Amino acid sequence: MKHDHISFIDYNMDQLILPLDLEIKIPPNHLSRLVHQVVEQIDDKILYRVYPGGGRAAYHPKMMLKVILYAYTKGIYSSRKIASQLQENIYFMWLANYQQPDFRTINRFRSERMKDIIYETFFSIVDLLHQQGLIQLEEYFLDGTKIEANANKYTFVWRKATEKFDAKLDEKYRTIVAGIEAITKEDEKIEVESSLQERLDKNPVTSEQIKDTLSVLEKRLETEPKNKAIKKAKRQLEKDLLPRKQKYEAQKEIFNGRNSYSKTDKDATFMRMKEDHMKNGQLKPGYNVQIGTENQFIVGFSLHQRAGDPGCLQPHFGILESYGRPKPKALIADSGYGSEENYAFCDKKEIEAFVKYNTLDKEQTKKWKNQVGRVENMTYDEELDEWVCANNKRLTFAYEKKQKTDNGYITKKRTYRCLDCQGCPFQEICAKGKDTKTISVSLENQQQRREVRERLATEEGDKLYRRRKCDVEPVFGQIKYNRGFHRFLLRGLSKTTVEWGLICVAHNLTKWANQLKPKVKKEENNDKKVA
Template identity: 70%
Template sequence: MYINYTTTGQLVLPMDIEVLIPEHHLCRTVDLAVEKMNPNILLSLHPGGGRPPYHPKMMLKIILYAYVNRIYSSRQIAKQLGENIYFMWLSGNQKPDFRTINRFRSNRMKDVIYETFFGIVDLLCQEGLVKLEDYYFDGTKIEANANRYTFVWRKATEKFDTKLDVKYKQIVLSIEEVMKEDEQAEKEMDFQEKLEAAPVTSEKIQETIKKVEKKLEQEPTNRTLKKAKRQLEKDLLPRKQKYEEQKATFGDRNSYSKTDKDATFMRMKEDHMKNGQLKAGYNVQIGTEGQFITGFSLHQRAGDPGCLIPHFELMKKYNRPKPKTLIADSGYGSEENYDYCEKEEMEALVKYNTFDKEQTKAWKNQIGKLENMTYDEELDEWICGNNKRLTFSYERKRKSENGYESVKRTYMCTDCYGCPFQSSCAKGKNTKSISVSMKNQKQRQEVRERLTSEEAKKKYRQRKIEVEPVFAQIKHNSHFQRFTLRGLSKTTVEWGLICVAHNLKKWATYTEKQQKVRE
């Protein structure tokens, strides 16, 4: 005998669907977190007027619960509202369509995503899950929702633009030959020099077209002018406008994608073709504590070192508490970043790029390494292991992407001839030279001293089990390796929701473990 089964009978469900929700289910954590947030954050999203909108708390709950469950499509979220009891409970059995969900996520949330994220972080702090004292910092690259082959490169644009300028100047010279009168020819011998010096713009090309049109009214049969007008209108002007638009889109970048103009082409770890191909993406930076994400930012630059200062300036903009200690890998160990941490009174447990190599015996035996030399402060000279002196030659200034100015001093040895180490030390050159920032050398010495304490070593070792597992959880366990939205503002919203979902999932796991301990 079997338990009675039929698909034609009436299914009887309780009037209150909450009865079916387990006490410590993840959706209850999502509900609790959104309810505890500052209500003014979400209530500011709708200015009022027109048809009453869905409540922003409800919309945020269903989106966060979807992201917790690796559902990133607005169509799939809308589908769950009619099939999944957890979504039904969070939505109060309301069913916004996928357009409404996507509009709320893309347009409404972009103004308050950081307030929402930091609101959840503050709740974690109240629960005692984070202290916001140690900040484990790292970055990764996430592929943009863009075609992999619709790239535009700055070098190519500048190359084609230069060729266009040359062609324009040739056309203008041919026009001038037709238009200028014989008596004026001698007065305008320097016209070509002026033409070479003046920059070519789309406005200038338009002015030239108007000038040619005016002359054609007097000489409608002039073939040279007709051909020049056709070339300028049909070819040069559209291309010049396109190049100007591309240059404006580049900003400080070297590339962008046609399908997501905010995305920059970067080298990704996840390489589907296994050939080191560049793909459009964003550089994501996060700070963690106890594997909870306590800060995030998105960047259009591929390199990590220049992202640290903008990240913390963003944190400062939202009045976030300053961490006492910053822990990051050697990718962030630059003079600019050390200087920023010192000014902001953050203890920087950040190695520089040669820190680990300096501890090896092979490195210490290399006589040409700056770290193995002695500095004579009185004479401003460096002394190598063979007692040869490197004297000051010149200095140069360099500006970073963030506007930081560093000074590099170059020292050269005048006594390299006959030295038995010349070939290995000078690396094939006649004389040994070094380029050094004195400020950075002082910073490196401070880092070496700082990282000798047991507490600092323990915190730095902790870095390996702090940030990297978070990225692994998001990119591999949650299958989020590519954005679904396009544009910097929208991808910032999406990554912010991913970070909130990650924190809520960990919060729920922690609560469940605590409950089991009590039982």
């Protein structure tokens, strides 16, 4: 049967044609073109610095960076999947100019080459955003989130447990040494062992000390080869105590001030994650990620091994300062950062802090104002350095206590007492039924809180703080849910820093590309109206 009326577009797989120029297939305003243009503007010296030279020719770093960044904008983070895209996806093939590095090469470039230049690469692109007028680098919206590490959640090591077991080991060691003392009969040996006991009492037990004791026992066995007690003590020290002591010492070194770490990723700390499918606040190994944004563009980032946000602010700005970044005029953050240390830091750096403290909103409620025992509802007599309660009773200064934070800041807490509480109508609710009402307060922090309340009460302060919810918080939503990044793929603080840095760059490029689209449509509509 003939079908003369049917026609098809020519399709011949055997026809000889010239190689296709992929660029003609890339739309004018496609994201891959923006990735190409932005990476081409990065200073070559930044990328070339991580190549020592010599040996076999390497893939060009700009090509590698373009491919990885475009992959991250599309939610592709696995090096194997990126390598697969280089053979299947025309956008990847165009960016790579038909080159096909394997997954090992991609992963090596990402985790080894980029670890020393990730911040410089990131800030180079932030500067391009500034040149385009998309950000002004004057307002800094800070927030943090916890990202799960690539580690088994059951491979935890706790500092308290390590210290507990280490203390028991020390006691066992002392018992063994005491036993050696007891079985020693000869005067010369008693003197040797006694000096060991004195040294043990004065200094903490170390693996080196256990090795010294083993040396002493080995010498004893040369003269007393049949001494079963010495043999048993040597075997205990050699097979049990020394390996465990070395393990505990290694663990304490890894802790480095932390309370926990994971055996799978020793840089990861166990933290409570919001994205817990069990909904029971389970502790998981992860990192505390801090970002600063403006107009939903990420302008600064850092990774931390501590779970709390307050102590991350100063190290975060320390990284920005180390790379010569411009200092923002205003810092806007939630009450998680409202500590005396952070207020003092902003004041020192001449940054206007629009940062709530943890009880600011509660202080406005009627319930709070009725709690007469709270410091906020008392009056401070600066001249006499006394606090006056609701019943005009005076709390006088008792003593001052200093506390030092992890970042080295010293806060002074002053304690005041009222010795005239008996018979007061507020005694039950204020002093909790006690004869003495005691408060502990930092006068510096009280002054800071007054300044913050006044600053946030202004029209500018209220406007800026309201913007925080629609500036920095949506960024985490876009990264976690739109691009599906919930867990790091790499391990170790340096590698996860690179991974998060690439995520931040990819977010900025995607945001930049989205801002270009409406302008193009608007111009097209205007052209149609003119025609």
